[in-house]
Amino acid sequence: MALTTSVPDLGLDLRKVPDLTDAKTRKRLSHAAIEVFFRIIEVWQLRNEDAMALLGGISNGRYYELKKTRRGTLTQDELTRISLLIGIFKALNILFSGKLAQQWISRPNSNPMFHNEPPLLVLTRGGMPGMISVRRLLDSRRGGR
Numbered sequence: 001m002a003l004t005t006s007v008p009d010l011g012l013d014l015r016k017v018p019d020l021t022d023a024k025t026r027k028r029l030s031h032a033a034i035e036v037f038f039r040i041i042e043v044w045q046l047r048n049e050d051a052m053a054l055l056g057g058i059s060n061g062r063y064y065e066l067k068k069t070r071r072g073t074l075t076q077d078e079l080t081r082i083s084l085l086i087g088i089f090k091a092l093n094i095l096f097s098g099k100l101a102q103q104w105i106s107r108p109n110s111n112p113m114f115h116n117e118p119p120l121l122v123l124t125r126g127g128m129p130g131m132i133s134v135r136r137l138l139d140s141r142r143g144g145r
Contacts, residue, residue, distance in 0.1 A: 053124035091138035
């Protein structure tokens with residue numbers, strides 16, 4: 001009799017995670033990611049400079065081309081950043097009413113991680129680690145912690 005162990009599905013099944021090192025996968029995901037990114041930027045009413053910083057400090061030319069055409073293949077880093085922003089956007093809209101969900105990112109916040117500054121500064125200055133921190137904070141609040 002063979003002993004088998006059951007591994008709970010924690011949403012970490014790497015077979016389900018897209019391979020962002022694969023150019024075809026990045027190309028397939030990019031159009032939708034670009035569309036969602038610019039919709040989030042519009043809803044949050046962010047400046048172009050902040051939007052460029054959220055994508056990792058991309059150049060003006062690349063940013064305005066993406067904004068104009070909504071086409072192009074994003075890098076692994078850019079796709080990951082947009083994924084984090086989608087999670088933040090979703091969490092805000094679950095936690096707060098429409099207006100507060102839209103403004104939360106740009107309003108001063110008394111949480112110690114923000115130092116009474118807008119969370120946008122953590123997202124833009126902190127790069128991906130900052131985005132992960134904000135996402136974790138919001139996800140923990142959604143979980144009631």
